[in-house]
Amino acid sequence: MPKITARLALAACSVLALGLTPFAAQAKPAKAAAADQASDIPAKWEAPRPGFDYDLREVMIPMRDGVKLHTIIAIPKGAKGLPMLMERTPYDADSFLKRNIPHLRDAVWSANREWVDDGYIFVYQDIRGKYGSQGPYIMTRPPRGPMNDSKTDDTTDSYDTVDWLVKNLPESNGKVGLIGSSYDGWTVTMALLGPHPAVKAAAPESPMIDGWMGDDWFHYGAFRQINLDYFTEQSSKTGKGEAVPRSSYDDYQAFLDAGTAGAWATTNGFKQLPWWNRLSSHPAYDSFWQDQALDKQVVAKPSTVPTLWLQGLWDQEDMYGAIHSYEALKAAGHDNNHIVMGPWYHSQVNRSAESLGALKWPGDTAADFRRDTLIPFFDTYLKDRAPATPQPSAMIYNPAEKHWDSFAQWPGVPQSGLTPFYLQASNGLATQPSSGADSYVSDPAKPVPFEPLPARFADHPSWATWLVQDQRFVSTRPDVLSYQTPVLDHEVRLEGAPFADLFARTTGSDVDFVVKIIDVYPPTYAEQPELGGYQLPISLDIFRGRYRGGFDKPAAVPAGQVQEYKFRLPTVNYTVKPGHRIMVQIQSSLFPLYDRNPQTYVPNIFFAKPEDFQKATITLEHGPDGQSAVLLPVVKP
Template identity: 70%
Template sequence: MRNHLLPLLLTTALAANAALAQTPDASMIQLGSDIPAKWKAPEEAYNYVRREVMIPMRDGVKLHTVIMVPNGARELPMLLERTPYDAEGFAQKGPLNLRDAVRSANREWADDGYILVYQDIRGKYGSEGKYVMTRPPIGPLNTTKTDDTTDAWDTIEWLTKNVKESNQRVGMIGSSYDGWTVTMALRDPHPALKVAAPESPMVDGWMGDDWFHYGAFRQVNLDYFSGQTSKTGKGSTVPRPGADDYQTFLDAGTAGNWARQHGFDQLGFWNRLAAHPSYDAFWQLQAVDKMMTAKPSSVPTMWLQGLWDQEDMYGAITAWEALKAKGKAGNNHLVMGPWYHSQINRAAERLGPLKWNGDTAADFRRDVLIPFFNTYLKDRKPAEPLAPVMIFNAANKQWDKFADWPGTTQLTPLYLQADSGLAFQAAPAGEDSYVSDPAKPVPFLAPPVSFADHDRWTTWLLQDQRAVATRTDVLSYQTPVLTAPVTLQGAPMADIFAKTTGTDGDFVVKLIDVFPPFVAEQPEMGGYQLAISQDIFRGRYRQSFEHPTAIPAGVVQEYKFRLPTVNYVFKPGHRIMVQIQSSQFPLYDRNPQTFVPNIFFAKPQDFQKATISVQRGAAGASSVLLPVVPASTALK
């Protein structure tokens, strides 16, 4: 009987033991949240310390700031960038190495030993306060007691007192809007701000930077307005009914109508811009070049921009020229590289169809820009002093250095000729005509066009102009094949005499290098029409940028305007070409060619065809004035 009970006793004992084994001890019991009150990640594996602070401004508003300090830092300088584009994205969390945590443009700075500081400007992303697009300085347009000049001053004051690993010296850098924040800091620089580099800064949004070019509105910025001003963080682009922005904006009629359809009446900056289509006090009081010359800074400054900058080609050189005219060339340097907008901060082995000998941006940052900053932040003089001016020569694929700029103050007319010719001699009187139809505007890129296509947008200035050269509403003139080089150093001027059957109109002038039919080194460049300088001018401003006037129909008028700066050689075997047209759509809004008070709100019936007659010779000697030098003035 005992044998029969044994299995039962064993089973009972095992069940009891199992029950004891399943009884939880204290370490098994869930008493609270699995998320600790404050998590502190181990930092031993990192070669830097990442700090996030809220820096107080003089009015009590606090600005979100990310500070990246290398481990063991002592007496290191600080590199400050103030941005509306999210400081968190400039210094991401997670990577163990500082150079991996920052943007590619800052890796050389990390390698060289810098404390890197990124700050959200007032009212954007992590910062408190109210955001105002390129906030005007304290004065008639800003009745508060703060602006981006005071915010930069207060930030640097805090950094020098609270970042103990620093040597209390600060350099500022930034591109585009961030370049604008640098210029604002230079209006009244903190004593600790020792050096600065505004890269492609927004200097005058009406004359030639982002918003307008000589009065023609750049519609590509409408998405930027919604992205920047619809939210504290990143807003979205406006949804499209189709994939072609050429057709989308053509269907909208006007920029004002497009904006109204998409709720832009809620956006303060759009409302102010649309109410001021001319160069009145609203724009004049925000022109940075005028601000800088009113109170020139003594901070050593490098003004940087790209030769094919599709967004801010106007600002850097305009500010530098204004300061030079005020006798401040000694502490201001000009650099123009073979780059699109902000490509100085990216890889730059090539630009569109053009190929260089290495990465022109990375090499420049390492060999020129950082040594320039080190001179004033580390007392480390470069082996070779920085030249007053450095401008890349795309034809020769080399940097040229100059003691002064431009290479010449004399401009040589290149005259339009009969039979689509160009020559340095004046031509007999005559005219060439074309019909400009607002219903069929000349595209700035071959449709379909998408403003969101980064590759096409960043290189549109270099696109082959053969795409429009044979249109009947584009006039193309070219020289015979060159037998000797023609070297340009400076800013060309368009000087067009024309009459129109309308009462308003735009003029687009392009200076083009026509490549030989066959290029052995790069066959795809055979016959390529490369625009090296081009711009648009709104005819109503031919007499005054502030006070537009109707164009008298059928009466010859002069349209004279500056084209972007060049340092270029037209080589033997090439031709020089000039193209003239009346639209570049949808980048620029359409001119109705009927004078109306505000083109943003033109009516459908205002858009009319017009016959444009460009004059040649005699009293109407249309030309492009070229800064020709007999030989390069570059330093040897």
């Protein structure tokens, strides 16, 4: 054993003399031991935030039924008499503002920097049941009425939130502007069904308005399979859920192997999701969809709030809502509504927009719009700052001429003034009727892809720009028919919504039609050589043939009998230049974006059986049995 020093030995003897062991002598007092158990984390930590140029508040705002909604508020330091810009979202209010960033301009999304410069208070709120907010989540919760027998909806939640804000933010001037894109555009539109008096301006951007007719879920009855991932991400948990796992890199093959959207959903556990069960049991445009279509609701309950409806000309997700809401309100005489359509993909208005796919613009069309149009529109009503030029009824970009056009009314051409371009023999397209017919075989086992393979829904750059994809990648397929004019010796200006008007017969008992209107560039194009011969779709959509007699009245197609299929295509403001051609492409699938039509009539395509999927020969008539055409909104010189 080591030797013990004299000092240590003496200390040990003293301890023993007191009847204590050396170990006990080292024990701490009981009070100190208890203190050791207290948490090192204070009950509430308040960071000093030195150098921050804004105050950040996080509150739970009570609704009329007691449910509290999680809300983030950013107030510039020293603010006095500033208006409030509010966005209500299912996409996590916390994600709209970076934490621990001293300068508000750096903390907000890039599209909000101009708003910071102009002087606004920012309000972001999680809607019911999502992220930090209480209550049950219901996908695009319908307005109170036949589909919602409760006392609350996104209209009342917006009203109650605004009411709390004007009473609790003395830094504000008591005025609120509403903004938001996609689902957040839905919440803006819902707020307009019964707005708080403090709401002075609104901008629904690419809003989800009618999910069956032409926004996210369906287009004219054809189901958009890309949203299956959205369903799990959005409704499998309160926060962000996961996309459906893939066993294949190529979604084209993965969905082909699954068979139907219903089979895919069942395999991946979707029967646990109430939203999927509701949607899949309503494949037709019945009251389930009609009663929550907001373009009808905003006319039934019009607001006096000045509203700027925004949409991209190539919006791959919500192409329908803004323009149809605007048109419905204008037709009902509500002149406080305006439409803006830019050369953008979905929500690109909130990003940089110098280009779209292969198309290039002079400058950042989105940033310029936000600075020169959007913020001045809000300032007019929230800051009493009249713009130099009043906002026109319609402001729509002309992608061919690369500039904005303003219109006192829109559309510039009524439907009665549409010009037919008839399908011709030898794949021609002309304003005079022709004679004859053309056929193709549509095989559900080999559907036409919506983009070059491999198709990957998770590839956002590809997904965002597929609507401007060069269509030469399918133009030589035998199940795609192409018709084009001779080379134009004059410009053809199009303003409004085209229509497809097809007369066709099929050997099956159901059919889909995809119609594309295309600007065919000259074989060489000096300004941008890669656009030589480019087939640029300027308007396209899909129509499910069983709804030819009414969207709420599906019916089998009589085999071998000519039927008319007439449907509206997306709005255009476009000039087809001399040296170009106008082309129309027609096909019967656009996969895997849209589910396959089995071409055998079944009550619910979601749950079609493998044996229901059959080849069909489809014949387009352009003679005595029917003059198939596209009806174009040509502006007469």
